[in-house]
Amino acid sequence: MEEPSRLSFRKGRLASRKAEEAAYRRFQAATWLEKMVGPLGLPSQQPSEQEFVSCLKNGLVLCNAINKIQPGAVPKVVTNQSLGLTWENQTLPAYQYFENIRNFLDAVDELKIPSFEASDIERDTVEAGSVGKIVDCILGLKAYHDWKQFSRGNGTWKYVKSPMVSHAKVGIHSKMPALSSSVRYLDMSAKSEKLQPMKLDDDQRTEGKVDSLVQAMTDILSNSKENIDQNIFDSWQQGTEDPLKLFNRIISSCLQEQQLDTVEDSMMEGNTTLDVCSSNNICKNCSFCLGKTSCNHWQLIESQETELKEIKALLSNTKLECAALQSQVQNDLTQIGNQLEWLSAAADGYHRAVKENRNLYNMLQELRGNIQVFCRVRPAFVAGDKGSIDYMGNNGTLILLDQLKSQNVRKAFQFNKVFGPNATQEEVYKETESLIRSVMDGYNVCIFAYGQTGSGKTYSMCGPEIGSAKDIGINSKALNDLFQISCIREDIKYEIHVQMVEIYNEQIRDLLSEEASTKKYPLMHIIRNCSSNGGLSLPDATMHHVQSTSDVMNLMKAGEKNRAFSCTAMNNRSSRSHSVLTIHVCGRDVLGNTLQSCLHLVDLAGSERVDKSEVTGDRLKEAQHINKSLSCLGDVIAALAQKSSYIPYRNSKLTQLLQNSLGGHAKMLMLAHVSPEAESYGETISTLKFAQRVSTVELGAAQVNKESSEIRDLREQVDNLKKELASREREKALHLHKMKENTSFSERKLPIKSPLPRSKFSTENSVMRLRRLSLEGCGHDDKSQHQNKNSESDLQQKTQIEEEQLKEVAHEEIKANETIEKLGQVNEIEGGLPSCSAISNSSSVNQLTTLGSRCRQLGEVETPDTNKIKLNSNSFSSSKGSHIRKSLKTIGKLINGSEKRNYQVSSVMPFKQDKDLHASKKSPATVESRYKRRQSLTNVQAFEIKGSRRSSLGGKSVESYSTVGIPGPKTPPAFPASAKNTNRWL
Numbered sequence: 001m002e003e004p005s006r007l008s009f010r011k012g013r014l015a016s017r018k019a020e021e022a023a024y025r026r027f028q029a030a031t032w033l034e035k036m037v038g039p040l041g042l043p044s045q046q047p048s049e050q051e052f053v054s055c056l057k058n059g060l061v062l063c064n065a066i067n068k069i070q071p072g073a074v075p076k077v078v079t080n081q082s083l084g085l086t087w088e089n090q091t092l093p094a095y096q097y098f099e100n101i102r103n104f105l106d107a108v109d110e111l112k113i114p115s116f117e118a119s120d121i122e123r124d125t126v127e128a129g130s131v132g133k134i135v136d137c138i139l140g141l142k143a144y145h146d147w148k149q150f151s152r153g154n155g156t157w158k159y160v161k162s163p164m165v166s167h168a169k170v171g172i173h174s175k176m177p178a179l180s181s182s183v184r185y186l187d188m189s190a191k192s193e194k195l196q197p198m199k200l201d202d203d204q205r206t207e208g209k210v211d212s213l214v215q216a217m218t219d220i221l222s223n224s225k226e227n228i229d230q231n232i233f234d235s236w237q238q239g240t241e242d243p244l245k246l247f248n249r250i251i252s253s254c255l256q257e258q259q260l261d262t263v264e265d266s267m268m269e270g271n272t273t274l275d276v277c278s279s280n281n282i283c284k285n286c287s288f289c290l291g292k293t294s295c296n297h298w299q300l301i302e303s304q305e306t307e308l309k310e311i312k313a314l315l316s317n318t319k320l321e322c323a324a325l326q327s328q329v330q331n332d333l334t335q336i337g338n339q340l341e342w343l344s345a346a347a348d349g350y351h352r353a354v355k356e357n358r359n360l361y362n363m364l365q366e367l368r369g370n371i372q373v374f375c376r377v378r379p380a381f382v383a384g385d386k387g388s389i390d391y392m393g394n395n396g397t398l399i400l401l402d403q404l405k406s407q408n409v410r411k412a413f414q415f416n417k418v419f420g421p422n423a424t425q426e427e428v429y430k431e432t433e434s435l436i437r438s439v440m441d442g443y444n445v446c447i448f449a450y451g452q453t454g455s456g457k458t459y460s461m462c463g464p465e466i467g468s469a470k471d472i473g474i475n476s477k478a479l480n481d482l483f484q485i486s487c488i489r490e491d492i493k494y495e496i497h498v499q500m501v502e503i504y505n506e507q508i509r510d511l512l513s514e515e516a517s518t519k520k521y522p523l524m525h526i527i528r529n530c531s532s533n534g535g536l537s538l539p540d541a542t543m544h545h546v547q548s549t550s551d552v553m554n555l556m557k558a559g560e561k562n563r564a565f566s567c568t569a570m571n572n573r574s575s576r577s578h579s580v581l582t583i584h585v586c587g588r589d590v591l592g593n594t595l596q597s598c599l600h601l602v603d604l605a606g607s608e609r610v611d612k613s614e615v616t617g618d619r620l621k622e623a624q625h626i627n628k629s630l631s632c633l634g635d636v637i638a639a640l641a642q643k644s645s646y647i648p649y650r651n652s653k654l655t656q657l658l659q660n661s662l663g664g665h666a667k668m669l670m671l672a673h674v675s676p677e678a679e680s681y682g683e684t685i686s687t688l689k690f691a692q693r694v695s696t697v698e699l700g701a702a703q704v705n706k707e708s709s710e711i712r713d714l715r716e717q718v719d720n721l722k723k724e725l726a727s728r729e730r731e732k733a734l735h736l737h738k739m740k741e742n743t744s745f746s747e748r749k750l751p752i753k754s755p756l757p758r759s760k761f762s763t764e765n766s767v768m769r770l771r772r773l774s775l776e777g778c779g780h781d782d783k784s785q786h787q788n789k790n791s792e793s794d795l796q797q798k799t800q801i802e803e804e805q806l807k808e809v810a811h812e813e814i815k816a817n818e819t820i821e822k823l824g825q826v827n828e829i830e831g832g833l834p835s836c837s838a839i840s841n842s843s844s845v846n847q848l849t850t851l852g853s854r855c856r857q858l859g860e861v862e863t864p865d866t867n868k869i870k871l872n873s874n875s876f877s878s879s880k881g882s883h884i885r886k887s888l889k890t891i892g893k894l895i896n897g898s899e900k901r902n903y904q905v906s907s908v909m910p911f912k913q914d915k916d917l918h919a920s921k922k923s924p925a926t927v928e929s930r931y932k933r934r935q936s937l938t939n940v941q942a943f944e945i946k947g948s949r950r951s952s953l954g955g956k957s958v959e960s961y962s963t964v965g966i967p968g969p970k971t972p973p974a975f976p977a978s979a980k981n982t983n984r985w986l
């Protein structure tokens with residue numbers, strides 16, 4: 001807190017300073033007015049407010065002053081005509097005062113000079129502030145006058161209140177007149193005669209300079225007001241420095257700065273000659289030093305000019321250097337551009353080469369058969385255990401060393417990739433990722449984990465029982481990806497279904513069925529040619545539609561619970577079955593094209609030595625089954641590796657189930673797992689040998705299961721045709737059966753004539769009728785002979801019609817299959833579906849075979865009949881008999897079809913020649929022996945023969961074969977699509 005005495009002192013000092021300032025302003029105004037209109041008759045040089053106002057009251061002084069500045073500003077000034085009266089002595093009536101003042105104020109307003117109220121001057125008592133306004137107005141007039149003189153009326157007038165006037169720090173009244181000349185410097189509106197007007201063409205420039213000067217002064221003074229005040233006061237008191245000198249100093253420095261700016265400006269504009277003094281001592285023309293006797297401005301300017309020249313030279317040098325640099329940069333940029341172009345061309349080439357390389361690699365992979373084999377080594381259970389793993393290379397090399405043997409025997413294996421004990425689940429999955437994408441592209445994919453018990457198969461496929469998200473296994477990651485891809489590919493609508501089964505003790509169990517939780521498993525059938533079954537090889541297994549990974553995870557958890565586990569000496573929770581998780585993907589694009597594929601994720605049961613796993617009883621049985629199925633898998637793989645014509649898929653449920661993925665046009669990945677422990681060396685070696693064998697298998701190019709809508713339509717048509725044909729065949733077989741029964745009946749009760757049922761395909765009926773007729777002919781009956789003739793021609797006609805109908809059906813089918821084949825070929829060219837046509841062709845060949853065999857049956861039925869006729873026709877005229885025989889042969893031939901068709905059929909039919917036919921006819925035992933031979937060669941179980949078809953004549957019907965659907969002995973059993981050599985059926 002400031003002391004009261006000090007505060008009052010400060011207040012008093014402020015008031016006195018204000019009063020001083022007001023007095024000074026009055027003094028200035030009065031001086032100027034006197035200069036303009038002559039003596040005002042004021043009592044003192046420092047008039048009081050009252051004195052000042054009273055001399056102006058009549059308005060005469062003001063009107064005259066303004067008229068001097070601006071002639072005619074007040075057109076009519078009311079005066080008292082009495083001579084010898086001074087301004088203040090002229091008394092006028094009040095209204096005349098008022099008129100003068102009003103006219104004056106109007107003129108002032110016109111000049112845009114600060115004005116006052118008429119009442120301010122009329123009052124008898126002076127009010128605080130009102131005199132100030134009058135003074136301001138007069139000083140404004142003065143400033144206007146100065147401006148007019150200075151600018152000769154050019155430009156625009158703008159009133160600027162001088163800070164020096166308003167903040168005058170002049171404190172001593174007595175000194176006021178003496179200092180008046182100095183003070184005039186302070187008032188920038190009044191220019192000194194000594195000052196050369198600056199060369200300013202532009203008023204605004206002047207104004208700007210004045211403004212900036214005023215601003216600078218204001219800032220300096222307001223910033224250090226108190227100090228300056230104090231200093232001024234003190235220095236004045238002490239007589240050390242005149243305050244006016246101080247102001248002079250400030251103004252000089254400001255002007256100097258301004259002038260330097262001007263010089264710089266003009267230098268920049270190119271004006272090197274300045275209108276400044278050339279003398280170092282007496283500064284006559286220098287407008288900066290304000291008439292001081294000496295200044296160093298010229299020197300300063302000269303030195304600055306020199307500097308400027310140097311700078312200019314430097315600038316030109318720099319410009320030159322810059323230009324040189326620019327051109328260099330330009331060159332460099334051009335060079336860089338060229339190099340970049342070259343690089344980008346090289347990069348393009350590189351990318352092309354990489355792409356080509358990848359394509360070639362894929363091609364090679366496809367040609368090799370799309371089998372990849374990875375090996376994963378489980379971390380050792382005992383930390384620091386050196387184990388049997390000697391070396392693991394990045395290129396897929398794995399070297400084993402038997403630690404238990406004294407000699408350092410090493411064995412090397414080569415795989416597509418080897419994952420060490422530290423490999424993460426993510427790293428393993430990364431290598432399988434591309435296969436998962438293939439599933440979405442329509443390829444069948446099979447990933448299976450193989451290895452000894454406890455080597456980490458379940459860990460890789462399903463992840464650990466308790467683990468973090470990053471530890472999840474291939475199954476979950478694959479499903480995640482599948483769903484992600486299905487979301488990304490908006491143009492294809494995917495439907496994903498899941499099946500999960502296990503193969504336990506050579507039984508397939510549906511792990512997702514409701515009964516599975518109660519451990520009652522329904523019987524499952526594997527369908528070999530699943531293409532006709534929507535790609536499902538296990539149609540009986542429960543199929544779950546899934547829409548997210550979590551759906552599948554839940555299903556998998558449920559399935560895992562139902563899986564058979566038990567504890568063995570090798571693993572506390574050893575999986576005792578092969579688990580197969582199958583994901584069926586069905587995609588349909590906007591054009592209606594469909595793709596169908598499946599992904600088998602197989603966690604095989606652990607291969608183990610029975611003695612080592614120390615199991616007995618049920619466990620022993622399980623182990624035997626496991627080992628048997630794994631050895632069957634080995635056999636299949638060995639057969640595939642040797643490109644054997646026969647692959648023993650049917651020897652185990654596992655190979656049967658995976659048939660489409662193992663030998664089909666699928667992509668396969670085997671993850672061979674090994675335990676690093678030294679004592680597992682033997683198992684590890686056998687696992688690695690097995691894996692190595694798998695890696696040598698060449699599957700052939702993987703094929704996409706894509707089907708265009710056109711192919712699908714045709715396939716449906718063919719299916720319908722097949723169904724129709726099958727139903728007709730059944731009908732036919734039924735009729736034939738009935739006919740035979742009738743025949744045997746009629747044979748017994750000859751010559752009973754029975755009306756025969758007629759059907760569209762009643763060739764059999766016709767034959768029977770013919771037979772009956774021929775038998776009737778044996779009776780030497782003319783009438784019957786005549787009837788025979790009629791019936792024979794009738795029969796021939798009917799037989800021809802029926803035969804044509806049969807041909808038509810067959811022709812229709814052949815045409816449909818041809819179209820499919822063509823489409824298949826087009827598809828193949830476009831990377832489409834060659835297998836589709838292959839499948840269709842094989843099915844059509846089968847159909848034709850069936851058709852042919854049926855026809856042949858009919859033909860064959862005739863032959864014994866004719867023989868029979870021959871045997872029984874001793875009394876029959878030989879010409880007639882031979883005629884009938886001839887007709888029957890013709891019918892038989894016609895029904896059998898053209899030579900070409902015969903040939904087609906014979907390629908799959910063993911009975912080509914009459915000789916064979918007779919032989920088989922004569923010796924049913926030969927047929928049986930042939931079946932046996934066939935069976936021994938192919939290992940395919942032949943159907944049960946309950947009797948020779950040929951014995952039908954002897955009373956045994958075709959239905960004597962175990963199933964109606966099963967072909968007769970002349971029809972070969974179905975053979976795998978891969979088997980091309982049909983001779984093996986001979």
Ligand SMILES: Nc1ncnc2c1ncn2[C@@H]1O[C@H](COP(=O)(O)OP(=O)(O)OP(=O)(O)O)[C@@H](O)[C@H]1O
Binds near residue numbers: 464
């Ligand atoms: N890569 C690995 N990292 C960490 N632990 C692992 C790894 N692989 C396997 N294990 C652990 O080893 C043990 C046996 O693994 P797992 O059950 O997966 O073997 P398996 O081959 O499926 O056995 P089985 O054939 O008897 O079912 C488990 O406790 C598992 O957590």
